[in-house]
Structures are given as C-alpha cells and as structure tokens.
Amino acid sequence: xxxxxxxxxxxxxxxxxxxxxxxxxxxxxxxxxxxxxxxxxxxxxxxxxxxxxxxxxxxxxxxxxxxxxxxxxxxxxxxxxxxxxxxxxxxxxxxxxxxxxxxxxxxxxxxxxxxxxxxxxxxxxxxxxxxxxxxxxxxxxxxxxxxxxxxxxxxxxxxxxxxxxxxxxxxxxxxxxxxxxxxxxxxxxxxxxxxxxxxxxxxxxxxxxxxxxxxxxxxxxxxxxxxxxxxxxxxxxxxxxxxxxxxxxxx
Numbered sequence: 001x002x003x004x005x006x007x008x009x010x011x012x013x014x015x016x017x018x019x020x021x022x023x024x025x026x027x028x029x030x031x032x033x034x035x036x037x038x039x040x041x042x043x044x045x046x047x048x049x050x051x052x053x054x055x056x057x058x059x060x061x062x063x064x065x066x067x068x069x070x071x072x073x074x075x076x077x078x079x080x081x082x083x084x085x086x087x088x089x090x091x092x093x094x095x096x097x098x099x100x101x102x103x104x105x106x107x108x109x110x111x112x113x114x115x116x117x118x119x120x121x122x123x124x125x126x127x128x129x130x131x132x133x134x135x136x137x138x139x140x141x142x143x144x145x146x147x148x149x150x151x152x153x154x155x156x157x158x159x160x161x162x163x164x165x166x167x168x169x170x171x172x173x174x175x176x177x178x179x180x181x182x183x184x185x186x187x188x189x190x191x192x193x194x195x196x197x198x199x200x201x202x203x204x205x206x207x208x209x210x211x212x213x214x215x216x217x218x219x220x221x222x223x224x225x226x227x228x229x230x231x232x233x234x235x236x237x238x239x240x241x242x243x244x245x246x247x248x249x250x251x
Contacts, residue, residue, distance in 0.1 A: 021049045030208045044174045061111045062164045063192040064174045068099030069185030075143045092132035093147040098183035103163025103174045112197045155179045
C-alpha cells in the first residue's frame with residue numbers, strides 16, 4: 001500500500017447506517033517552508049460510502065475547499081492627479097483567508113442555490129471580510145472585491161468548476177497547487193457532498209504549513225521580539241552600507 005493512503009480515511013461523525021458518508025484524506029500530513037521552497041502539489045483522495053457499502057457518485061456533487069489562516073492587508077485605490085496616478089484612498093481588510101482554493105464536480109451555480117452557497121461561504125465571492133474604514137457598504141464591498149482580485153492575481157485564490165476527478169463510481173480525487181508565496185499556518189480542507197442541491201454531509205482535515213530551519217528561527221524571532229528584530233535589521237543594514245562604502249572608497 002502506498003504511503004499516501006496512510007492518512008486516507010478520516011470519517012465524519014456517526015450517522016445512521018443508511019446515510020451517505022464521506023471518507024477522504026490528503027497525500028501529506030504537513031508541509032515545511034524552507035529557503036528552497038518553490039511551492040507544493042498536494043492531492044486529496046476520497047470516496048462515498050453508504051452504510052458498509054461503497055456508494056455511487058452518480059447524481060451527487062462534490063465540492064472541496066482548501067483554505068489558509070485569516071490575515072490582514074491594506075488595499076489602496078489609485079486616482080489620477082495632475083497626470084500622475086497616486087494613492088487616493090486606502091482601507092484595511094481583515095477576515096479573508098490567506099489562501100483559498102475550491103474545486104467541484106460542476107460549476108457551483110449548477111450544484112446548489114445561491115443562498116446555500118452564501119450560507120456555506122462557498123466561492124471567493126461569498127467570503128466575508130471586514131473593511132476597517134467607516135465606508136458606505138458599496139464602497140466597502142469594492143475594497144473587499146479588490147482584495148480578492150489581488151489574491152487571485154498572486155495565485156493565492158483559485159476556483160475550478162471541473163477540478164474534482166471522478167475515479168469510477170465512488171472514488172474521487174482533487175489536485176491542488178500551493179504557490180511559493182503561500183502563508184504559513186493551519187490550513188483546513190473541507191469536503192462537501194451535495195445531492196440535488198442539498199448538502200448531505202461535510203467533513204474536514206487539517207494541514208499544517210510551517211517554516212523550517214533558519215526561516216523558522218527568523219520568523220519566531222520576528223514574532224516574539226519584533227522590536228529587537230527591527231533594531232537588528234537596521235543595524236545590519238547600516239553595517240553593510242558602511243562596509244560597501246569603505247570598500248568602494250578604497251578603489
């Protein structure tokens with residue numbers, strides 16, 4: 001049996017024997033970010049079971065979401081002033097996941113009603129966010145959309161309406177690509193089973209992504225002693241600047 005099958009089965013809470021259940025697992029237990037990290041490919045495998053028998057996926061839909069820890073970012077709106085583009089407005093946006101990828105058997109609009117998708121927060125357009133500035137709702141939503149657009153351009157957000165591969169009648173697979181800029185933290189993979197637009201069951205798995213080696217020590221130092229880290233960085237910059245000046249001055 002291959003290694004990736006070891007974490008394969010993590011069953012949802014007990015339900016009646018005749019009810020549909022999901023079994024799924026990730027191809028890796030954790031990911032470490034080092035200086036040579038260029039991104040990672042992970043695979044989620046799953047199966048639909050009915051009681052003690054494998055059930056058919058025919059007529060059912062699978063939605064898989066991998067999301068990272070929430071973070072904060074500053075969104076700036078540019079305006080043309082005197083022939084130049086400058087930052088005219090800015091707002092802090094919090095509550096959005098640092099990474100968000102969704103794969104499904106069909107486009108979301110064909111799987112469930114819009115109200116259900118919004119309630120389950122499926123799709124980047126339904127992700128909640130808090131805009132720090134006291135702005136009118138329409139303007140605040142524009143900053144939220146801009147933040148999602150920026151993360152999409154950075155390949156931190158993505159959706160694939162045909163990303164769930166059916167492997168026979170009861171097995172499925174999803175391939176996911178994590179970019180090099182993926183933020184560290186606790187990630188969660190959620191698998192949703194729909195039947196004719198109704199959510200039948202859902203289950204989750206956790207994927208830790210953390211820095212390792214020198215990157216980990218520097219990250220911990222910056223988080224635990226930010227003032228000392230900042231002073232050390234400034235001192236190093238001054239030292240390197242003075243050293244460069246001394247070398248070129250002799251020439």
